[in-house]
Amino acid sequence: MKNNIKLLRAKNNLTQDQLAEMLEVSRQTIISLEKEKYNPSITLAFKLAVVFKCSIEDIFIYEGDL
Template sequence: MKNNIKDMRAKHNLTQDELAERLEVSRQTIISLEKGRYNPSIMLAFKLSRVFKCQIEDIFIYEED
């Protein structure tokens, strides 16, 4: 699954550390999310949508096989 986390984080002027702190996760989790190596839990996806003030679908792009 692709995502727009890196772009949205930059748009909101947040560092990886700041975003990690707001989401109560590690910076490594943010790095893995941005690189597409990790798909978040639904709870983390909702937290991201709250931080970025958008819909989950605006952050994550589902790609069918």
């Protein structure tokens, strides 16, 4: 799923390690999210929204059929 995680992380001056620590996940998880190779659980999506102070829809771009 397309996302703005890398952009939001840079905008907030966070390293991948710092973001991973805040979310209690591995740096590899952050790398996979940024490369759009991993879709997060709803819990992780909510945690990202809290960290970036935005909505889940501001982070993830849904491109599938409804």
